[in-house]
Amino acid sequence: MNFFTKIDISASSWQIDYKSQFAFFGSCFADNISAQFASRKFKVLANPFGTVYNPLSIAKQIKAIADGKVFGEEDVFQDSRSQNGTNDNAKGNSAATWYSWDAHGSLSGKSCEECIEKLNMAATRTRDFLKKADVVFITLGTAFVYFLKSLRENGDSSNDTAHEQVVSNCHRQDPNMFIRKMISVDHAAEALKSIVRDLQKIKCQEGSKNRGLNIVFTVSPLRHMSDGAHNNTLSKATLQLAIEKVIKEFGSPAEGTLANPISTISYFPSYEIVMDELRDYRFYDSDMIHLSKTTEEYILERMAETYCSEQTREDIKQVEKFLKSANHRIQDADSPATAAFLQKLQAEAERLESQIAGLKLNV
Numbered sequence: 001m002n003f004f005t006k007i008d009i010s011a012s013s014w015q016i017d018y019k020s021q022f023a024f025f026g027s028c029f030a031d032n033i034s035a036q037f038a039s040r041k042f043k044v045l046a047n048p049f050g051t052v053y054n055p056l057s058i059a060k061q062i063k064a065i066a067d068g069k070v071f072g073e074e075d076v077f078q079d080s081r082s083q084n085g086t087n088d089n090a091k092g093n094s095a096a097t098w099y100s101w102d103a104h105g106s107l108s109g110k111s112c113e114e115c116i117e118k119l120n121m122a123a124t125r126t127r128d129f130l131k132k133a134d135v136v137f138i139t140l141g142t143a144f145v146y147f148l149k150s151l152r153e154n155g156d157s158s159n160d161t162a163h164e165q166v167v168s169n170c171h172r173q174d175p176n177m178f179i180r181k182m183i184s185v186d187h188a189a190e191a192l193k194s195i196v197r198d199l200q201k202i203k204c205q206e207g208s209k210n211r212g213l214n215i216v217f218t219v220s221p222l223r224h225m226s227d228g229a230h231n232n233t234l235s236k237a238t239l240q241l242a243i244e245k246v247i248k249e250f251g252s253p254a255e256g257t258l259a260n261p262i263s264t265i266s267y268f269p270s271y272e273i274v275m276d277e278l279r280d281y282r283f284y285d286s287d288m289i290h291l292s293k294t295t296e297e298y299i300l301e302r303m304a305e306t307y308c309s310e311q312t313r314e315d316i317k318q319v320e321k322f323l324k325s326a327n328h329r330i331q332d333a334d335s336p337a338t339a340a341f342l343q344k345l346q347a348e349a350e351r352l353e354s355q356i357a358g359l360k361l362n363v
Contacts, residue, residue, distance in 0.1 A: 011305070015308060015309050018315065021044075023044070023046070024045070025137070028220075030139035039323075048122045055188045064123060071119040081172070138192075146167040164179075199213060200213075204261060214263050216267070219270065222289060244267075246265070250265050273298075274295065278295060
């Protein structure tokens with residue numbers, strides 16, 4: 001007797017292993033799942049500009065990377081709270097933090113120059129990584145998007161969001177500065193198509209390797225309940241329909257050539273696994289919104305079944321076993337037993353690295 005419905009996922013036509021490089025862009029679900037891979041010593045780049053939830057923001061970040069954008073003064077702003085005298089930590093405008101609407105606060109700076117430097121370093125590092133990447137996972141969290149109001153003032157009554165500035169992170173600025181609304185399926189789909197075209201552009205640039213790039217879209221199972229249950233459902237449905245539209249339009253090129261470096265564009269059912277297969281609050285964290293570590297590990301397991309060979313899955317188990325030993329708490333660092341343990345650990349690391357191509361344990 002079956003007490004739950006398991007989501008059927010066909011094995012992928014391509015595979016990842018410890019030689020692969022893959023990037024994650026998107027919501028905090030992308031952060032969490034990429035961390036699961038990284039903790040098992042895969043080569044992963046995750047959200048270089050910080051967590052982003054909507055397709056327009058992801059598209060804007062990847063376009064900047066593809067175009068070789070050099071960030072400048074026009075791309076950063078000074079904390080308005082300090083300018084209004086509401087920031088207790090700032091002493092005058094000169095001490096105010098500088099931010100970018102396109103990036104997380106971790107890329108902020110105490111000066112305009114520092115913030116710009118962090119943005120350009122992130123862009124360069126990401127461009128170099130994507131040129132060599134095998135897979136890019138795009139995780140969409142919501143179809144609700146923040147736009148900066150100021151660009152719609154001065155008599156512009158147009159409803160065309162193409163003329164508005166998308167905001168990836170509001171940095172706790174005055175809420176009256178923004179408009180927040182849910183975009184349409186077509187608007188979301190155009191953003192996803194832009195992502196595909198710009199990833200193609202990056203892979204065609206000088207210095208690119210592994211031209212067979214695979215793009216995987218997925219929808220975060222984390223619910224945005226602040227919008228209400230119904231709006232959360234509409235938002236997730238918008239993302240699902242946009243992804244389906246893009247996959248049907250692009251198809252599966254299966255080429256990976258110089259002219260078209262994208263091999264496949266596909267969908268991984270993270271949302272369905274949680275909503276339809278697990279569908280129980282015991283798989284959530286204490287806030288009943290975020291996922292538990294057990295759930296994240298289960299989704300990793302399903303992804304490994306989809307994208308990894310049986311041998312790679314066995315390699316993962318060996319790495320997990322090694323890391324469990326490596327993380328063993330040492331009681332007496334100077335004892336002969338500890339010295340023997342560390343020597344044995346080093347020998348095991350060298351054995352695994354020689355056995356598993358591409359593995360770097362950094363012991």
